[in-house]
Amino acid sequence: MKEPLEEVRLDLWLFAARFYKTRSQAGKACNGNKVKINGLTAKPHKTVRTGDKLTIHHRGRYRNLEILRLEKRGLPPALARELYHEEISRLDSESEELIMMMRQLEKRNRSAFKGRPTKRDRRRMDQLRDEINNG
Numbered sequence: 001m002k003e004p005l006e007e008v009r010l011d012l013w014l015f016a017a018r019f020y021k022t023r024s025q026a027g028k029a030c031n032g033n034k035v036k037i038n039g040l041t042a043k044p045h046k047t048v049r050t051g052d053k054l055t056i057h058h059r060g061r062y063r064n065l066e067i068l069r070l071e072k073r074g075l076p077p078a079l080a081r082e083l084y085h086e087e088i089s090r091l092d093s094e095s096e097e098l099i100m101m102m103r104q105l106e107k108r109n110r111s112a113f114k115g116r117p118t119k120r121d122r123r124r125m126d127q128l129r130d131e132i133n134n135g
Contacts, residue, residue: 004069004070005070005071005072006049006070007047007048007049007070008047008048008070008071008072009044009045009046009047009048010026010030010035010037010042010043010044010045010046010047010048011023011026011027011030011044011045012026012072013048013067013070013071013072013083014026014029014030014035014056015074016071016072016073016074016075016080016083017071017075017080017083017084018074018075018077018080019056019058026044027044029056029057029058030042030043030044030046031043031044034056034057034058035054035055035056035057036054036055036056037052037053037054038052038053039053039055048067048070049067049070050067050068050069050070051066051067052066052067053065053066053067054066054067054084060099061095061096061099063086064086064087065084065085065086065087066084066085066087067083067084068082068083068084068085069082069083070083071083
């Protein structure tokens with residue numbers, strides 16, 4: 001049986017806990033000030049230990065975590081969830097519901113245009129422009 005690790009680089013741990021798909025994505029998040037260790041902004045090379053508190057801005061929300069176990073390599077999702085404990089407050093769950101409702105509204109109101117306009121779209125835009133300018 002392998003010995004438990006005492007400390008691990010932050011980007012490696014974030015990758016092993018499956019918050020980011022690659023180690024480089026985890027590093028970019030750290031460099032972008034999206035990760036804090038015990039309230040202090042952390043760079044990817046910073047080492048973490050068990051018991052450290054992390055705050056991660058991930059997928060549009062803040063997540064408060066406590067590190068329970070250290071790993072260097074990626075794990076299956078069920079085992080990766082055992083590496084940390086997420087602290088969820090009642091206020092967070094209410095704000096989470098609001099965010100989900102806002103995202104659903106955004107999806108409904110999103111425009112149908114993707115990429116360059118077609119010839120038909122361009123003609124419609126020109127027609128609207130002419131109506132506005134001459135109207």
